[in-house]
Amino acid sequence: MWVLSMLSALAGNKTIMAIFAALVGGIGLFVAGGISRAKKDTARRAAEKLAAAQERLEMDREATDAERAARDLPDEAARREAMRWARH
Template structure:
């Protein structure tokens, strides 16, 4: 019974209710900020993975072009071209 009267007294006290509301709001903002940070981090990682995949695709295209060009070269010229690409 005393707990009910205590809760009743707290609910009637506007200062305590304002403090509790501020705490609840602060906790809500903290949680929302954490979710926002997590979403930004996920988006950043996805963008990095996409950029890496695009770089690999471009390197594969360049290598394929070089391989096609090297097929028509004599052996010594093909070796020189391969060594040039190996240094990259």
């Protein structure tokens, strides 16, 4: 019973309620900041994956261009071209 009277006295005290509201607000901002950091990290990782995929695609295009060019070469020239690409 005395707990309820203490709680009602604290709820009626504007200073204590303002401090409590500030604490709850601070905790809310902290949690929101953590969520924001997680979203930024996820976006950064997605951008890195996209850049890697684009780089692989460009390398595949270059290899395909070299293969097309090598088809038109005589055997010895094609071997030299293949050796040049193998060194990369």
